[in-house]
Structures are given as C-alpha cells and as structure tokens.
Amino acid sequence: MNIHEYQAREIFSKYGIPVPSSVLCHSVEEVKDAMASIDHLVVVKAQVLVGGRGKAGGVKLAKTKDEAVKAAEQILGMDIKGFTVEKVLVADAADIEKEYYVGLISDRNSKSVTLMVSAEGGVEIEEVAKTNPELIYKFNIDPLTGLLDFQARNIAMKLFKDVKLARKAADIFQKLYQIYLDTDSTLAEINPLVLTPDNEVLAIDGKMNFDDNALYRQPELLAIREVDEDEQKEIDAKEKGLSYIKLDGNIGCMVNGAGLAMATMDMIKLYGGNPANFLDIGGSSNPQKVVDAMNILLSDKNVEAMMINIFGGITRCDDVARGLITALDIIKPKIPIVVRLSGTNAAEGLAILKETGLPTVTTMSEAAQKAIELSKK
C-alpha cells in the first residue's frame, strides 16, 4: 500500500519530524482561500500515488496568490503516468542551502531494516545508486537494539560537519525508524531532507510504502487508503482468496499457484501471445472460487481466450474438473477456453472434461499454443 506525500507529511509531523506547513486543496477555489493568508513563496505540488511528478510538470513554485492559482489550474486535472491529479498541496517553500536523501527499507539480504543516507538529495536515489553507489551510505539496523543514539549521530556526521546539525538529523533518523516500525513500512523516504540558511533541518518531501501483510494491525492506514479501479479489482480478488493482477494482453490465465501462474504468463509470451493477467486461484477445487475467478477474468474486455492451467497436487484434477464444469454451467463464457490438467488424477479429470467439448491438453506448452491460436479466431 502507498500513501500520498501529504499523508506522509502528516505522519512525520505527528512524530515530531519538522516539515514546512502546508494546506491540502481539492480545487482552485480552495487554493485561493489558502493563499488569502499567505504572502510568501509557496510550492504547489500534485498529489498522486506515482513518482516523477516534478518531471511531469506537477510541481510549481509560486511567488504570489495569482501565480499559485495559475499553477493549481494547470496541475489539477493533469494526467501523470495514468493518474489524474485531484489534489494539490500548497506548501511553504523553504530556503534551501543543501539537499540530502534519507531512506529506510526492509533489506532481504541483511534481513534487517537498512538506513540509507546521501548528500545527493532531491534526485532519484535509484539513479545515484546506479551511477555513484559510493555516494550512498548504508547501515543495517539491528532489530534487537534499534537505531542507537551514537549510531544515528555517527551516520548524521557523514552528512553534516557541524555536530549541532548532525544531532538534529540524527533525531530525524530515529523518529523515522520509529514511524517505520509503528506503521509496518516497507519503505520510508525523506527526499529531500534540507538544510536552510538559518540552520534548520526540514523534511521537504516524503514517500512511504507499507506491508500489505501487516495491514490487519494498521487500522489507521486502512482508513486513509486510496485505491484506483485496477487496484480495487485486485483487492476484491484477494477477499475471495484469489490473487489477481491486470496486464495488457488478450489471453486470460487462471492458474493454481503464484510461481506456476508467472511461468504460465511467460509461456504465453514465449509462444508469441500476450497474457491479460496474473491470476492465482490457490489450491482448491471449490466451484465458487472458479466462478469468482472467471468473473474477474471476463470483466476485462480485452480477454479473447482463456487458458486454465492446473497442476493437481493434494487438490485432485478430477475434483478440479467437476468444479470447472459447475462454474462453466453458471457463467457460460462466450470466449474460447483451453484447459490443461496435470498431476494427481489428471487422466480422470481430462475424461470428465471431454464431455464438455472444451479443448484439453496435458502440457503447458500445448496449452499456451492452443490458447494463442484460439484467441486469433
């Protein structure tokens, strides 16, 4: 799960990380109202759940009320990488002496939360990581001790020569780590962290991602969650015990198991087709699950053929076949379907399906080729 910059700033504020004051606006009118009491430089920032806002023209400086209104008129309604801008943040523009990067991520290799800092702030850190990895300092935090005072201070000293400033930054690192733990983050970034001419250290922009597996214990995050249409489909699927990701192709896939589902998509591509989705129905022959899965697949109007790929393990193929027949009876899909069954009781399953007249095969390669062929008819 992701949140907007303004939401990240609210969380930072709550934990005492200094951020410039700002007003969230949903319309040009609201920007006019907000600017009524402001007579200094502001920055008008698009609030969308995607990176690269600056490059897309979604972030503009404004010296006056008129300029701010003009900026808001341009930004509101703008499309940034497929996201329509519905909100802007009007934030005090800080005087910037220097910009830094601060980030926390859960690192698979060290199996710990890693603090990353860099004096190269304000730019895309992935770029820095590729071109000048030595400019990023990394520290793996021991989960048993947390980020200790001296550790935070020593890391801050890599950015700030003045120990007074380093202490301010160290305090921000520790607060960010506390936020990370409290919210089950998978990423928490301040980019940039800035030093002002009057020696303040401020968080100017923030980005946070959260662990979907931990949302059950994060009611405050669930309450502010925003989802688009595709994500809503994915969430609905999850509630039904299915894992669904929409893609751009025309061959719908229904598979049991995540790895096999990925391999199925790959296979379709390998034989020159285009998968319409990733869909893992898990290990069950429950007809209702198959019905739910088919409904999700068929709600994607690009789907022209369906490939059902089941490896029978503990769930036997003959049970899966019976479930499929029940589901097909309920839905009566109009697009061609090819079914591949393999594993436990595959022969029995295929015999049951024979009555339906559906094309059936035993290998993944055959299934992919057949589905591609059928999609072209």
Add this chain to the structure above:
Amino acid sequence: MSILVNKDTKLVVQGITGRDGQFHAGRMKAYGTNVVAGTSPGKGGTTVDGIPVFDTVEEAVQATGANASIIFVPAPFAADAILEASYAGVDLVICISEGVPILDMIRVTPIIKRNDTKLIGPNCPGLITPDEALIGISPAMIFKKGNIGLMSRSGTLTYEVVNMLTQNDMGQSTVVGIGGDPVAGLYYIDLLEMYENDPETEAIVLIGEIGGDAEEQAAEYIAKHVTKPVVSFIAGQTAPPGKRMGHAGAIISAGSGTAEDKIKAFNKAGVPVAKEPSEIPGLLKEKMAEASA
C-alpha cells in the same frame, strides 16, 4: 543421506488442531514421516490421528525428543510460533503460514540465529526427502527417491518440475520449497552448500523467480563453490515492474530483480536456464553427461 530431513527426523506439528494442521499431520504420518507430537495451547493431553498433543513446544520436545517443527498457525501468530520452537531447542523449523508481516521476520531472524535454529519459510510448501520424510504440504505421490536436489521459491511450479523429473525417471534426494517471501530462512546459498556436501545428490535444480537478487548471489556462489551440475528456471520473465506477483517477494522494484538479470548471471556462471519447465530434464541429462565425461 539427503539434506536437512530423513527417516530419523522427529517432527512436532505446531497448530495441529487447526484445519490445515490436522489434515497435513495425517498426510505426513501416512507418508511415513516420524510425526511424534503436536501442539495447541489448551488442548494438551488430547490426540490427533493418534499423535499426542501438548500445550507447549517445550513439553513436546521434552516428552518426545522432537528435533524439527512445522508451523500451521495463522500468519499473525507465526513469528511467535517460530520463536517458541527455537527457544524449545528445535533444530529445524518449517513455517508454512502465508502472509507473515516482513518486520515480524526481521525481528525473528537474529534470535533464531543466536539459538542456532534453522528456518525454512515462511510462506513455503516445506520439504521432502522421498521415501523418508515428508514435512510440508507437497503432494507426496509425484516424488521419487533419487539423486537430484531441487530448491524453489514457488510451490506448484516445484510440483510441475518434480513431476517431469519423476516421469523422466530422475528421482530426487531432497526437494526444498524455500518460500516466496522477501525475508525468509534458509536460502539458495545455504542449500547449495548442503547439496554440494551431500553424497546422495548428484545434480541440482534451482527454480527462481523475479524480485531481489538471491538468484544472482546464488550464481556467483555456484561459480566459486559448486562442482555438481546445476540447472535453473526463472519464473516471471513477463511480469511488469512494481507489481507483486502473488508472492510478496516476487516484485520488480526500481529496475532490479528482473528475470533478465538473473538469467544473465546464471549463464555467466555456466548454469543453463530453461526457457520452459519442460526443458529441465533434458538440460539436466546434458549437464550430468558432461560432468561424468
């Protein structure tokens, strides 16, 4: 020989009175796995399928000498269950539970390391040494005793490949599902070392998927330390960046963790990567013939 588990493994099933725990405890026992105990707080003194149930893992270990544990508890309680087994002195813990928060696993990691506990999973199908011990949820009938070691981040894809191996009369020494989560227990390199040292394993299959760089690290390790033939397959070549493909760990983030990078790394290490799972038996035969030539 084999790795990690064999006929001498004594297994305790944590969460044995739950639906999955009960079902799989029965299956494992029927396979011949030495299932010595189960746990379920408050249900101590009862039995499931003839298996004695204890309130705590500590009691189960004391009474039965259990040295491995398998966990079927719901995800919010999985980390605690891993720690309970670790503190009870169990050597090997297999966590089947799916959906465990990443920070829970980060907190668990240094503690089990200190207690010298090996962990497999979470979010994994477990492992099997055919004809000796099935510890997990894999369909037993597709396996066959033999000399191919196999490890994988995915369940059904493993079954798919194992089935092909068995059909080609290529049995397996030990098959390990390491799980699809970003922060997990034993990983490729740990297992590669074990397979390399296992006299019964003659060749190794590594089934990877997108996300992270464990496959790249494994490739580097193979080039330096593994003398046995290794063949690989990588799932997720067509997965788009930023999307989590079912497994929490299967996500391409900021241009890293792509299938392309992983395939490149394996090829550089002399490990052939199958274009589709059905190529694996053939590639293995070639590599094994080369090795014995």
